[in-house]
Each structure stands twice: as structure tokens, then as C-alpha cells.
Amino acid sequence: MDLIRSHVMVCGGTGCTSSNSAAVIAEFEKQLTAKGIDKEVKVVRTGCFGLCEAGPVCIVYPEGSFYAHVKVEDVERIVEEHLIKGRIVKDLLYKGAVKEDNTIKSLDKVDFYKKQKRVALRNCGVIDPENIDEYIAFDGYQALGKCLTEMTREDVIDVILKSGLRGRGGAGFPTGLKWKFAYNSQSEKKYVCCNADEGDPGAFMDRSVLEGDPHAVIEAMAIAGYAIGADQGYIYCRAEYPIAVKRMQIAIKQAREYGLLGKNIFGTDFSFDLDVRLGAGAFVCGEETALMTSIEGKRGEPRPRPPFPAVKGLFGQPTILNNVETYANVPQIINKGWEWFASMGTEKSKGTKVFALGGKINNTGLVEVPMGTTLREVIYDIGGGCPNGKKFKAAQTGGPSGGCIPASELDIEIDYDNLLAIGSMMGSGGMIVMDEDNCMVDIARFFLDFTVDESCGKCAPCRIGTKRMLEILERIVEGKGEDGDIEKLETLAETIKATALCGLGQTAPNPVLSTLKYYRHEYEAHIYEKRCPAGQCKALLNYKIDPDKCKGCTLCARQCPANCISGKVREPHVIDNSKCLKCGACMEKCKFGAISKG
Amino acid sequence: MSLENKEKYEALQNVIDELKNEPGALMPIMQRAQDIFGYLPEDVQNYIAKELDIPVSDIYGVATFYAQFNLEPKGKYIISVCMGTACYVKGSQLVLDKLEEVLEIPAGRTTADGLFTLNATRCLGACGLAPVIMVNDDVYGRLTPDQIPAIIEKYRR
Numbered sequence A: 001m002d003l004i005r006s007h008v009m010v011c012g013g014t015g016c017t018s019s020n021s022a023a024v025i026a027e028f029e030k031q032l033t034a035k036g037i038d039k040e041v042k043v044v045r046t047g048c049f050g051l052c053e054a055g056p057v058c059i060v061y062p063e064g065s066f067y068a069h070v071k072v073e074d075v076e077r078i079v080e081e082h083l084i085k086g087r088i089v090k091d092l093l094y095k096g097a098v099k100e101d102n103t104i105k106s107l108d109k110v111d112f113y114k115k116q117k118r119v120a121l122r123n124c125g126v127i128d129p130e131n132i133d134e135y136i137a138f139d140g141y142q143a144l145g146k147c148l149t150e151m152t153r154e155d156v157i158d159v160i161l162k163s164g165l166r167g168r169g170g171a172g173f174p175t176g177l178k179w180k181f182a183y184n185s186q187s188e189k190k191y192v193c194c195n196a197d198e199g200d201p202g203a204f205m206d207r208s209v210l211e212g213d214p215h216a217v218i219e220a221m222a223i224a225g226y227a228i229g230a231d232q233g234y235i236y237c238r239a240e241y242p243i244a245v246k247r248m249q250i251a252i253k254q255a256r257e258y259g260l261l262g263k264n265i266f267g268t269d270f271s272f273d274l275d276v277r278l279g280a281g282a283f284v285c286g287e288e289t290a291l292m293t294s295i296e297g298k299r300g301e302p303r304p305r306p307p308f309p310a311v312k313g314l315f316g317q318p319t320i321l322n323n324v325e326t327y328a329n330v331p332q333i334i335n336k337g338w339e340w341f342a343s344m345g346t347e348k349s350k351g352t353k354v355f356a357l358g359g360k361i362n363n364t365g366l367v368e369v370p371m372g373t374t375l376r377e378v379i380y381d382i383g384g385g386c387p388n389g390k391k392f393k394a395a396q397t398g399g400p401s402g403g404c405i406p407a408s409e410l411d412i413e414i415d416y417d418n419l420l421a422i423g424s425m426m427g428s429g430g431m432i433v434m435d436e437d438n439c440m441v442d443i444a445r446f447f448l449d450f451t452v453d454e455s456c457g458k459c460a461p462c463r464i465g466t467k468r469m470l471e472i473l474e475r476i477v478e479g480k481g482e483d484g485d486i487e488k489l490e491t492l493a494e495t496i497k498a499t500a501l502c503g504l505g506q507t508a509p510n511p512v513l514s515t516l517k518y519y520r521h522e523y524e525a526h527i528y529e530k531r532c533p534a535g536q537c538k539a540l541l542n543y544k545i546d547p548d549k550c551k552g553c554t555l556c557a558r559q560c561p562a563n564c565i566s567g568k569v570r571e572p573h574v575i576d577n578s579k580c581l582k583c584g585a586c587m588e589k590c591k592f593g594a595i596s597k598g
Numbered sequence B: 001m002s003l004e005n006k007e008k009y010e011a012l013q014n015v016i017d018e019l020k021n022e023p024g025a026l027m028p029i030m031q032r033a034q035d036i037f038g039y040l041p042e043d044v045q046n047y048i049a050k051e052l053d054i055p056v057s058d059i060y061g062v063a064t065f066y067a068q069f070n071l072e073p074k075g076k077y078i079i080s081v082c083m084g085t086a087c088y089v090k091g092s093q094l095v096l097d098k099l100e101e102v103l104e105i106p107a108g109r110t111t112a113d114g115l116f117t118l119n120a121t122r123c124l125g126a127c128g129l130a131p132v133i134m135v136n137d138d139v140y141g142r143l144t145p146d147q148i149p150a151i152i153e154k155y156r157r
């Protein structure tokens, strides 16, 4: 075997692939071959490193040099300087990895990673997800072996119960308990399902686990199958994730070849196999009963519970459904013991949580922190705060089922119960940051628009109620809000919450309720003063030229697509707001800062 | 039946033979059928119904429930504008407005020359690059509306 002296790990996650990491990988391979060092330096396409903002990213080991925004043109220098001459190319390194005195920080000291703890993401960015041997080299399938050969089914459930692991898909139901219910159900046939539908728009944790460490999910599902007595599993993945689907299919095939899926695994009488099923673009299919109806090949409408899936689920048989990230924790809990897992986190929420940090934040990307980390640490210490010196306004968690958390709650310790208490929820892990320029009424409208679009229409409160709420919100952002609208929204919200059939409808009003709770003044400004404090709602915007600052350069008048700016050369100009399209072109172009909106 | 069409139906028949006996086979068959035909014309729905011996209304019901099934042909280039939360707070609405203006069609429609279909979609999973659009498999990130005309022009040529 060739002795590899250096590894170049290039991120092949979706974010970096979109910023063209495939071309960077190809260039590395080309350069290494050209220089004749392709036998001693290995290029590995890994899963997501987390810092998508800096993509494409690559790390060169053993030094652990973290190169960011790597362009194809940069590759030759990295090969020439770093890999041949051993000199790190400092100007291409990630900025946060270079200290003020121009020395280099190790990766775990970089602000973005310092407070993180990678459990579910431990292999992402570390191994080649398309190579089962690399997973095995990092203790892969050891937990499955341990379960099958050393532990009884009851032992396995007991360890998961004691670890305190709760579902990462949203509701936070204790995983061990769910398994126990399914274990207790008597049936010839049972199923294990994985929820990889990741419907929260703006979240990509599950995608990164599937793309970066698919075998962890397979191993965990096999363990679950052993525990509850199932021999068949399904991974329900959204069709929008082609890379994840492909890697999962490769992983399943490799696991079968190694006898880690299929008949008589590890020579025991336990058999288990897996299939991937694709969603087809319906948010409600992330809900557990709808997901199972969809796997059955029907319209993905939810069904009333009880009966719960643990009793009567997929094809009418006892079934468990867990989220991707939930599964990703399982093998390590078995390997390292429940005590290890339970030592992380808060009293009622153990372990870590992965968040997809996005929106108005400097370091967008994936972040995994121990439960109990404060929101402030995530937003400022890890995320680096809002760009362009703007003021933080809100962090949205829980997607369309969640709520907005205001600046006054930044010191909250993140766990399931704390987030619920302030009107949001953990959700699957999307965390979108908004700054002073984002209108909270419009955000509420955005989410309601989403739910109206995604409501399956089976129950009236959700089908009709959310539509009425959306209509009111649309009126408000268009400047046609009326006295009493806020109260109407509140009544509708409470009714829908109490009466909708499934989680989609029951949680749909949350974005409205939470914004009403913390940003009521913005609603009131829209309704009573016909003003959008964030300056976002077009219908309520008025552009104005300050006559004292205007030099009469005519630039704005020439830019205006509606020809609504008039004035003589070297004299102050005026905007005719009745014709203005509110495109903002004038304000962008003005060199004297004379134009303002409000 | 044209030759091309005949080949497509043969491919469909193979898919049906392969999957027919699997539990819950209808959706995978429809997905593969859409890959073959580009959309799900009425004839194809009837064909699948006959082969699986189920009412065509079942197929129509599934096709209309899920956003990804198309009952009409799509343009040569499918433009997906991400309207996920991360992109939305970073101004994807303005990008969509600009595309509607440049292509002279509302979201969800196809241009008269059959070149472009404009779709508003959910998170494309590249939130780090928000706002994001995809033109078929090409991803464009960190967009501002004024970059749109040049991008469209590239595909018109």
C-alpha cells in the first residue's frame, strides 16, 4: 500500500458543490498527477464541514490548514507551495484561522468551531461518505455488532431510554420510549422508518448527515430494527436532495455487500434490509402518519392518532419513525454508553443539537452545540453576528411551526422546554437570523403563505382557517389593515391550534402568535400609521429626497424607471410618490445620501 | 405512435414489471414515468392505471397532491427560485420579481417559446449562498436582481 503523507479534504456537501467544489477536486487531482505526487497525497471528497459561507472549503492534513473560498486557480499554488514545499499559503486560509500576529490557529480554536461539539456530525467532513471502509475505520458498525452479539433487545432499548435521547425531528419525544412501545406491540411484521423529508424551508442538517455520514443512519436503523423486532426499513427522503439520495443508495449497496444489511447479520439470526423512498414535494409528508401513507404510495394525507404508529403504522403494522439526526446519535450512545450521552446538555434535553444557521448572519452554515448553549453564543460567538453592522432583530426556529425569538431572549439556554416556553420550538434545527431590515409582519405572512400552500386540505380549520389568516396578513402588509385585525388573527389562531387534525395545522399559527407577542408594535404601525418600521413592505414605502443634501446631479432622475423624479440641474429634485414603483434604484445610485425611505 | 414514443412506453413497461409487486409501488412508478416522459400526460396515467389494475382517479389524485408531478410539459430550462426562509430574508422575492419581469411570465408558468419554466421552490439546501436560484442543475448564489438579465441571456443563446 502506498504511504499517504497528506490528505486534502474537500467538502462535497450541497453548499460547496453549489459553489463548484467538484471543479476544485478535479483540479487537485490533475495537479497532483502532473507533479507526480498523486500517490502520496490523497484527495477526499467529504461531507459538510459546516462553514458553508466560506465555500468551497478544503482542509489539508496533517497540518489541519483550513482553506476557504478556494478557486480552481488557487489549487496550483496550494499544491506547489503547501504540498510540495511545505509552506502554508496564508493568504488563502480562512480569515478566522489566522491570528492577529499572523500565526495560524488550530481548527478547534477558530471561533466558529470553538464552542461546537460534534456528535451527530462527527464524521461529516472527516470521512469519504462513499467508502464504507472509512466509516468502519472510525468505529463504524461496531455498535451494531455489540447490540447483536452482546446485548438483548431489552438492553438496547434500556440504554437508549437512559441516555435521555429525544427526537430531533421537532417534537422531542423520548426515542427509547417510542422503541419500547413498538417492541411491546405483537406482530409478525414491523417496520423502521427514517424521516429524511426535512421540510423546514431553510434547514439542511439532515441533508448534511445523509451526505456526509450515510452509514451512521443505516447502522442506527438496523439497531432499531433489532430492538423492536423489525426486518425491513424505509428511508423517506425528499426528492430535492439528489446527492443525499445517491450517497444513501451507494451506502446501502456497500452495507449489503459487507453483510451488514441482509440475512443473518454478524452470523446471528437477525435479518434486516433497507429501501429508499422519495418524496415528491409535499411538506405535510414530514408528519409521521402522512409519511407512512405516502410510502404506501397514496396521497400523503395524515390520519388521526390513535392508533399510534407504534401500534398500527406503515401497511397497518407496528412502526417506528425517527429523524435522521436522532439516528445519527444512536451508534455512539451504544459505543460510548448512555452515561456519556446523558452527561451533555440540560436536565431534560441531553446531548447536542445541530442547527442550520442562515439568513442575516456572518457565518452561515451548520453548527452543532451541546443543549443548554445560549442563543447569544450561537448567534455571536459562533455565527459572528449580523453582517454590515446591522442590528439583530430575531432568530426564527422551528420553521413554519415555530416562532421568532427577540433580542431580549438572547440569553436563553437552548433546549426543548425553554424554546417552547417563549413561544417558539426546537423544530428540526433551522435557525434563521433577521436584522433590523426584516419586517416581522411580512415574515408571519411568509410562513402563513407556506402553510396555506402546503395544507393538505383534509381538515377545515387548517384548509380554511389558515387561508383567512393569510388574507388578513396580506391586507396588513399592503397597507389595508383595519382596526380589529390583530384580534381577529388571535381568535383564528387559537381556534386552529385547538381543532386542526395534524401537527401542521396545530402549529401553523405559531409564527403569527410569536411575532404578535414580541413585535406587536410593528403590526400596529402597519395598521394604524400605515408605516412599515423595517422599511420592507413596498406598499407602505415612501422615498423622499432631502432638499438640503440634493445637489441636483440628475443621476436619480435618469435612473428612475417610472420617470417620476423631476427637477432642474443643480437644483433639489422631488419624487412623485403616486407614480413611484418603490424599486429603490434612485436611493442606491445617489452619491450624496440625499434619498431616504420610510 | 411515433418511434420515440414507443421506446418510452417500452421503458415504462419495464419499470412497471420491475416494481409492480413491491408494496407501495405507485409513487416510484409515477416518478420513473415522469423521468421518462418529462411529465405525466393523460395517456401515461391511463396506461399505468391499466397495468396496475387500479382506477385512474387514484393516479390523478396522487399526481395532483404532490408538487413534483407535472401534468403539463415543462420548458427546456427549469428555473427554480429558492423561496426558503434563509433566501427570503435575504431578498429572494426581489430576485423572483425580476425574473417574472425579464421572462414576462408569472411563477409557475412556461414561456411561449417553451424555453423557460419559472418555479418558486422551497429550500434548495444551499442556504449559505442565499439567495439562490437553480437553472436545471446550475446553481447561482449570492444573487442580486441586476444579475438576472445576464444569466437568462446565457441560456437564450
Ligand SMILES: Cc1cc2nc3c(=O)[nH]c(=O)nc-3n(C[C@H](O)[C@H](O)[C@H](O)COP(=O)(O)O)c2cc1C
Binding pocket: A166, A167, A168, A169, A170, A171, A172, A173, A175, A195, A196, A197, A198, A199, A200, A283, A284, A285, A286, A287, A288, A289, A321, A322, A323, A324, A326, A428, A502, A503, A504, A505
Ligand atoms: C407538518 C409536519 C412536518 C414535519 N416535518 C418533519 C420533517 O421534515 N422531518 C422530521 O424529522 N420530522 C418532521 N415532523 C415530525 C414528525 O412527525 C415526527 O415527529 C418525527 O419525524 C419523529 O422523529 P423523532 O422522534 O426522531 O423526532 C413533522 C411534523 C409535522 C406535524
Ligand code: FES
Binding pocket: A201, A202, A203, B082, B083, B084, B085, B086, B087, B088, B122, B123, B124, B125, B126, B127, B128, B130, B131, B132
Ligand atoms: S433557504 Fe434558500 S437554499 Fe435554503
